[in-house]
Amino acid sequence: MDPLKLPFDADEMLAGLRPWIECESPTHDAAAVDRMMDLAAYDLAQMAEIERIPGRMGFGGCLRARFPHPKQGEPGILILGHMDTVHPVGTLAKLPFKREGDICYGPGIMDMKGGNYAAVDAVRQLLRAGAETPLPVTVLFTPDEEVGTPSTRELIEAEAARNKYVLVPEPSHQDGGATIGRYAIARFNLVAEGQPSHAGARLSEGRSAIAMMARKLLEIEGMTGDDCTFSVGVVNGGQWVNCVSSLCEGQALSMAKRQEDLDDGVARMLALAGEENGVEFRITRGVTRPVWEPDQPGTMAMFDIAKDIAGDLGFELKGASAGGGSDGNFTGAMGIPTLDGLGVRGNGLHTLTEHIQVDSLPERGKLLAALLMRLT
Template sequence: MEEYIKQKEIDMLKLLETLVNIDSGSNYKQGVDAVGHIITKLFSEIGFNMQKIENKEYGNHYVLTHHRCDQPEIIILAHLDTVFPMGTALDRPFSIIDGRAYGPGVADMKGSLVTLYFAMKALQRNHGNELSNVKIILNSDEEIGSPTSRELIEKESKNARYSLVMEPARKDGSIVSSRRGKGNYTLTIEGKAAHSGIEPEKGRSAIEELAHKIIQFYQLSDPEHGISVNVGVIEGGTSPNTIPDHAEATIDIRVKDASQAEELEEKMEEIVSSTEVKGTSIVFEGEMNRPPMEKTKKTQSLIRVIQEIGDKIGVEIVDTATGGGSDASFTAALGIATVDGLGPIGGNAHSDKEYIEIDSLVERTHLLAMIIKQLTLKKVKE
């Protein structure tokens, strides 16, 4: 199987170039659907059935199962969208420099879509039963928190035993065993406008109140224990000589485990329960949109299986924790053994220097195929 995958490296690069050169930012439905059309057509050619979930606002989602699918234990999560706006692919198309492939979304996660497809193709050529043990979910809004696909992922994953998530491997080749949970919140302050020179005493500054709250929110951060609070965007005011009657902030929080999320939300609610500037009012909205992906005993067992496979094929596997979010959090929260970072090795995601290591396309395709094969053998033996 490894030799077959090696022979397909040029085909992998051709497909990768095609995908990277299609703009598919989360809010550009036409481009996301174009990527989805290419990928699902390829899967249909190797015996996969497609369930398309139409989406008016974002790209369509897809559930792929082989025509011989029988109570699959393995759920595979991958996404079709990127963070880049329309025009990026034209300005910065696919390129290869010194053994690395560059371009918008090349690592996150168009390279992973390529390795996923060719792993399935290699397994199909091998005439095993592995494809009957796999269900693939391709969603189109992962980069904006999966607002329309979370329910789909949770529904389709509920009977799975293993979850393999196709975010790229870290720069050093590590796979991901845990992620911090993520929440997004909006804090809106309403005050009273007045002329700052003629009658400032009649005003109630929304910005002043917001400033108090920002300081209090930052004091909730506890990096030592994996808790961070960041006020990323603030807006307010109309002119320098007007007491501002409106101000708003967006807040990002990260936590290591579910108990921290509950405690942190309670503290934030306490902060916004009263005002420092008399005459102002507060509206606080938001939620945890990704639970923490915790490294459970089930996940540790799955990692050991992957490491054993890595030893057999000559790939050293190390796992790591990361603060970024992914759909892995959803399956992990369901109690499913979940491992992320199973795509090719890459770095600088979401930037104009995003890349993948070309050599890792073959390596990680082979690794993924062998993981699926081994997990299916376990199912048969049990």
């Protein structure tokens, strides 16, 4: 049986994917993420043994699916994806599911519901054809990747440790390439605490937390260099315009290609804490993704197989390390052969122009199906 000849159909795949996209599932809305897991569970229940794992820390739950196999329980292949998105409920009004030629728009369609669906369809097509993969296959969908995976990292690492290989259908690179390593990432929580006063009658008596945060924001982003980047993505402060702000909070992100560069960046960030002119500035470290070093032998052996498959599909599959974390950081850092970026082609992820190339759905379905058949 040649998996490249399986009848993947772009229109049928898009029709199956549409309910997933129209079920908005922002990370911090646990009920919304659980509704998305319900849809995926229904689709997978026709093929696999389903397990729902309750959420914790205020996040939604996980979905684990194990497919029938004579070697069930032995180390196999883990397909790892997340169902949470950055788009709040209501985004569909601005970014509806809409196809225009070979482009289809929708919140989370590229990152990463499109890739998840292609992976599910790959298994579905193999089962329909009566094909038996050399190794047992497990799918794990998680609810909190977009905020650094604070509630499910241990679960992911435990599941990965039971398997020989990990496939991550996160979006592909712009050229359709796969990810063979990822940069290290650290998050930080920022707090400035000042002294309130009436902004009109007693301005000089106040100490502005917002002003402190503004100064620190510029200082943080000014530390960006070739080895380590710094950015502040969230700032919230003040309650009344006629009151000098006593509290301002923010969140920052740092990313580096090497773990030692990230560790140095973390030290520089934490050193910014202190008190100036009656305003205290505090920094606490949030969740961290370890560096996944590229060129690991197991990963490269998988990549060579994927590259051969891509050649048979008519395109050159390139491999590169990537910025922007994924749960592949954890499994790759564990030394488990991991191939990431196997999902759909597209652009605009995390924005109101997020879209995919429709013809990449069957392309990635065939690539994943062939990988499942060739990994031993």
